[in-house]
Amino acid sequence: MKNHIARALLICAGLLASYPAIAQNTDTALVPLPSLDDFTKGEDGWAVGLGLGVEYETAYEGSDEFGFEIQPAGAVQWRSGDNIFYFAGEAFGWRGRRDDVWLFEALLGFEEGREEGDSDEGYLDGLGSQEEGFEAVFQARRAFSTDWRYWLVGRVVTGGDGNLGLFGIGRRFGDQTDGSGSEINLVAVFHDSEYANKGFGINDAQSAASGLDAISLSGGLRSIGVDYSFRYYVRENWQIYGEALFEYYSSEVQKSPIARSDYEAEVGIGFIYVF
Incomplete structure (x- = not known):
């Protein structure tokens, strides 16, 4: 039943994306990409957007259990020229556009960690809980032209438990300059051994407590x-905003007993009111 609901959400997202916006905004976003919210309407100063969304996603990395989660949406932003500083939920960040084809971003966010109770079926029992903490994210996008039709993207996530890197290519659909429309990204994700074992490693003590192979x-x-x-x-x-994500794990990650599925998926949709 849950899988049918997830497919329905994806279909609704596709139908919405196939029609023009009911009310087109003529303002210019810092970068016209729908994945990057910009509530400033092209003007310097403060801007606020608040809303709510619902996500249907895996319970934890590698899980074959899915569930719904209600999430707040929006941000408080302050724009000065080609720079936006923002507070969004559990993250503080900055975005800056340079030479009309470069976008740089840096943020400090909160990582919730993983609890044994995240698995309703008890698949995490004996593995212990991972501590919550902060992580830093650095991102750069390089567009092939000033209309941001195609771009390259690189992202690094670092914190107290290793490092993760993402590299890929993206494409934007539509000609809007207000940040509306749709986009798609194809990416390859890499991690160091510390980050890999945080999510999928099992040491001897955890193996003895959980019964899973180390x-x-x-x-x-x-x-x-x-x-x-x-x-x-x-x-x-x-x-109205939405996102669908599919991540297919490498063969090494799939060998971990924690990875009960060879993929991770998420779909979400919500509304935001821009003040």
């Missing part, structure tokens, strides 16, 4: 993924 992973390719984002104005100040 495993230690090395760094390298983590997964190949694709994500799709859309954002549209349904009224002058109302946005």
